[in-house]
Amino acid sequence: xxxSPAPSDAASDLKRNAFRFVVLLGIVSLCADMxxxxxxxxxxxxxxxxxxxxxxxxVVAGFGELLGYGLRIxxxxxxDRTQRYWTIAFxxxxxxxxxxxxxxxxxxxxxxxxxxxxxxxxxxxxAPARDAMLSHAxxxxxxxxxxxxxxxxxxxxAVAGPLIVTLILWSGGSYRMGFALLLFPAIxxxxxxxxxxILYPHSREFETKKITLEGKGFPRVYWMxxxxxxxxxxxxxxxxxxxxxxxxxxxGADQWIAVAYAVGNAVxxxxxxxxxxxxxxxxxxxxxxxxxxxxxFAPLAFSGSFxxxxxxxxxxxxxxxxxxxxxxxxxxxxxxxxxxxxxxGIFNTGYGVAWxxxxxxxxxxxxxxxxALIVFSVVLQLAAVPVLVAVCxxxxxxxxxxV
Numbered sequence: 135x136x137x138s139p140a141p142s143d144a145a146s147d148l149k150r151n152a153f154r155f156v157v158l159l160g161i162v163s164l165c166a167d168m169x170x171x172x173x174x175x176x177x178x179x180x181x182x183x184x185x186x187x188x189x190x191x192x193v194v195a196g197f198g199e200l201l202g203y204g205l206r207i208x209x210x211x212x213x214d215r216t217q218r219y220w221t222i223a224f225x226x227x228x229x230x231x232x233x234x235x236x237x238x239x240x241x242x243x244x245x246x247x248x249x250x251x252x253x254x255x256x257x258x259x260x261a262p263a264r265d266a267m268l269s270h271a272x273x274x275x276x277x278x279x280x281x282x283x284x285x286x287x288x289x290x291x292a293v294a295g296p297l298i299v300t301l302i303l304w305s306g307g308s309y310r311m312g313f314a315l316l317l318f319p320a321i322x323x324x325x326x327x328x329x330x331x332i333l334y335p336h337s338r339e340f341e342t343k344k345i346t347l348e349g350k351g352f353p354r355v356y357w358m359x360x361x362x363x364x365x366x367x368x369x370x371x372x373x374x375x376x377x378x379x380x381x382x383x384x385x386g387a388d389q390w391i392a393v394a395y396a397v398g399n400a401v402x403x404x405x406x407x408x409x410x411x412x413x414x415x416x417x418x419x420x421x422x423x424x425x426x427x428x429x430x431f432a433p434l435a436f437s438g439s440f441x442x443x444x445x446x447x448x449x450x451x452x453x454x455x456x457x458x459x460x461x462x463x464x465x466x467x468x469x470x471x472x473x474x475x476x477x478x479g480i481f482n483t484g485y486g487v488a489w490x491x492x493x494x495x496x497x498x499x500x501x502x503x504x505x506a507l508i509v510f511s512v513v514l515q516l517a518a519v520p521v522l523v524a525v526c527x528x529x530x531x532x533x534x535x536x537v
Contacts, residue, residue: 154342159268160287166231167288169316170253172295173234174400175395177250178374179381179388180309184243188378189333192497194247194435195372199493202261203486208263210479217338219263220331222351222493226260227327228251231320238313248277262478267337269466271473284411285458289476291404295319296399303388342498352477355528356468359418362521363461366425366491367485369432369514370453371507373398375497376435376443379504385440397444398451405455413460421460422522425515428453432511436504 138475169314181191213222233252240246272280299312412420427449432444462478492514499507 144463148340151334152271152280155271155330155334155337156268156280156284157287158326158333159264160284162188162227162323162326163284163288164291165319165326166227167291168295168298168319169231169234169291169323170257170295170321171292172299172392173237173253173313173396174373175296175299175392176303176309176388177237177246177375178377179391180237181243181246181374181382182378184240184246186247186498188375188382189497190247191241191378192372192375192500193494194250195374195493195497197425197490197494198250198254199372200486200490201251202257203482203484203489205255205258206262206482206486207476207479209259210266210471210475210482211218213263213266213475213479216475219267219337220335220398221315222263223260223267224324224327224331226256226258226263226326228256229259230256231323234320235314235317238310258482261482262475265462265465266474267476268462269478270337270340272463272466276410276414277466278410278413278459279407280410281463281466282407282413282459285406285410285455286403287514288458289399289406289455292399292402293318293396296396300392300396303392308486320511322527350472352480353468355525356465356477356481356528358521358528359464359468359525360481362518362525363457363481363513364484364488365518365521366453366457367488367493369429369511369517370489370492371432371435371496371511372489372493373450375493375500376447376450379500380443383438383511385438385443390440394444394447395505398447398454401448401451402458405445405452406459409456410463413463418460418464418522418526421456421464422519422526424453424456424460425518425522428456429512429515432508435501436508 171195178191178195181194185195209222209226213219216222230253231254237249238247240249268281268284269277273285296315298315298379302312302315303309362484377395380386380391380394381388409420409424431446431449431453434442435450437443437446465474465477465481492510496510499510
């Protein structure tokens with residue numbers, strides 16, 4: 135006689151499989167970040183060696199983020215409309231990762247900049263589909279914990295990539311050799327992604343609770359939240375500009391630029407888990423404290439001291455860890471499953487536009503006054519705090535999981 139599993143056993147299996155799914159996607163991100171974060175650790179000085187100015191570096195980095203976030207609105211809507219999560223994710227990962235080793239062939243900074251745009255374009259294509267699938271699974275693991283764990287695994291790769299590039303440079307290799315050797319983790323990431331799609335073809339099955347949407351649009355708290363996050367994004371300096379500052383000031387050998395980036399990413403990983411767990415317990419208020427803490431990174435990172443720059447990278451990493459875990463987790467609570475692709479797409483478009491405007495402005499300010507850049511960064515990040523306070527009050531007044 136066949137005996138159906140008890141409801142408690144079925145629930146336990148669902149949580150176990152959801153956890154495995156989050157971990158597997160986290161390992162995919164680990165390999166992916168090893169590839170493109172390894173490259174990003176040296177793109178600033180690489181562009182300088184090809185003749186680019188600080189303004190050009192700031193615009194390229196910022197426009198890359200604009201593509202990487204701005205085009206997610208189209209990808210998000212396409213994801214919701216077609217429900218082809220895996221097809222869209224695989225296409226994006228392929229473009230995102232294979233552009234990196236091609237940088238080894240770039241002979242002009244304009245060509246390198248174009249490849250950097252393609253790398254960000256691929257991320258734009260795959261991010262909403264991946265985040266939507268993660269939001270399904272984190273219904274079982276806890277939103278903050280699930281996204282925090284994914285971000286931690288992601289950042290292990292973000293640390294390993296720059297360290298690999300550092301070893302290549304220390305052993306006498308060139309920037310181009312570093313880009314070329316990053317082909318290997320790229321291939322591994324695509325292989326693991328294929329494996330994940332075979333094992334878990336229907337991520338929506340993890341979402342067992344029906345969520346009701348109020349009205350036809352997204353809730354007001356969602357748009358307020360987007361406004362606060364946009365302030366943080368606009369005030370957050372992208373690492374290529376920090377790396378440019380490192381090289382221009384002569385704070386150390388080129389190898390230490392990648393090490394500085396690795397330090398920021400190494401802090402990012404545990405910060406993501408800590409803030410993710412705090413989010414599950416305390417809610418969005420943890421992002422307020424993270425914003426106030428990370429706002430202090432700019433005065434340190436753009437100083438004339440190697441030690442202070444490293445301290446600034448620690449705060450930079452704390453802020454990134456909180457953003458990548460809590461910011462994404464909160465969307466899963468505000469928006470129902472069938473609309474999360476669009477929600478993540480719109481959210482990341484706003485984030486990307488703000489990041490681009492801020493990066494371009496900071497690139498221009500750097501050429502004029504480093505002090506003005508620092509003030510710009512700190513003021514914008516702190517401007518998000520009162521808006522986040524209002525968001526927390528509205529979120530607390532809403533029934534949990536009712537959007």
